[in-house]
Amino acid sequence: MMTKRFLRILLICLPIFASSAALPVSAGALGTLPSPNSEPRHVVCTELSQQAKEYYTDEYRYMSLSTMSAAEDVSTSYSATQNNELYSALHSLMAQTHTYYATYSGYNKGSLAYFWNSTDAVENSSTYIMFYSDVMGNAEGVSLNREHIWPKSHASFATKKGGGGSDLHHLRPSASKVNSAKSDHIFGNVNGVYDSGVTEGIFNGEVCWYLNKSLDLFECKDDVKGDVARILLYVYCRWEQPNLYTDMKENLPTPDSDSKSNSGTKVIESLDTLLSWCESDPVDTWEMERNDLVQDIQGNRNVFIDYPELAFQMFGRDIPDDMTTPSSADKPIIRSLRGDADRDGEVTVTDATAIQRVLINVSGIETIDPDRADINGDGVDVTDATLIQRFILKIANPFNIGDEI
Secondary structure, three states: OEOOOOOOOOOOOOOOOOOOEOOOOOHHHHOOOOOOOOOOOOOEOOOOOHHHHHHOOHHHOHHHHOOOOOOOOOOOOOHHHOOOHHHHHHHHHHHHOOOOOOEOOOOOOOEHHHHHHHHOEOOOOOOEEEEOOOEEOOOOOOOEEEEEOOOHHHOOOOOOOOOHHHOOOOEEEEEHHHHHHHOOOEEOOOOOOOOOOEEEEEEOOEEEEEEEHHHOEEEEOHHHHHHHHHHHHHHHHHOOOOOOOOOOOOOOOOOOOOOOOOOOOOOEOOHHHHHHHHHHOOOEHHHHHHHHHHHHHHOOOOHHHHOOHHHHHHOOOOOOOOOOOOOHHHOOOOOOEOOOOOOOOOOOHHHHHHHHHHHOOOOOOOOOOHHHHOOOOOOOOHHHHHHHHHHHOOOOOOOOOOOEO
């Protein structure tokens, strides 16, 4: 979690404060288990949780993230990560706050299956929900698999503790029959797209998937597609796996010691499919609660659950006008004010401090808006920070600080 510090206003000497992350003590580290997920599946989430609101602070506030530069070249999912300020910031946030790692195997304290009793449970149940199918784990004929939504064969991690193969945001319990059908096929649209070569997967009396084996494509249920997209986006950013929507033979991360190989094969058929799935299946209240519970355990959040619109912004795409997101009601209308260097909708001492920190290149500093920060029109410099302080102290100056521009 990022902590705010109260700044003393000094007219002559401006104090410099470096932003720091206060790493939370995780429930996992304490050996405790959070209460089971109390929210229902498939009820659209219309607001951020309080935990989510408190997670995004300082340079990681939504208003700062949403104005960062994004991908200029999305022709490959690797090129989309290059010179992408937003991608880098999201990686830093999720990596820096990730403080605890579950173990892959077993059912004892500290294992994935142990924590799933909270994160993937349904309140008052004796087991957890199997991913892809939404079938409870104690249903007849159900046996458990530990499912990498991003296939191990397409990644530079396997099951090593401390890597992407033991991350609760990524690993889900899955019924073995469904998991076997998924295998390491690429996610994509199959039903109604292809006239031949399509098979339906029936599980627990319901169609749970469509498979075009010859094209290596697997389509899950419509009400799971958003979950899949947001998990893949998380792994793409948090674990810097570049083969999201294009095959990559180069620029693959060094494999973990337990990773046999990374084929570099993409994990979803296209960027358009990824974003379409993210939009068409909105975040539900269970998914938001799960994000809270995983944060309780391992410290970090999946930012694409709280702000799925950041997926569009990260790739330089327009956010759909009618897209439903948990944060819609929480976003203020931010006016463009002269002096509002940090883009939070008001002119305060933090704007002066942000300018000063940028000028001396403090590590981890948030970006500032140069149009708002340049008070006197000669480029952003320490004079602008001083002028903002004069405005705060109500000392007259000839510049219209605080006015809309």
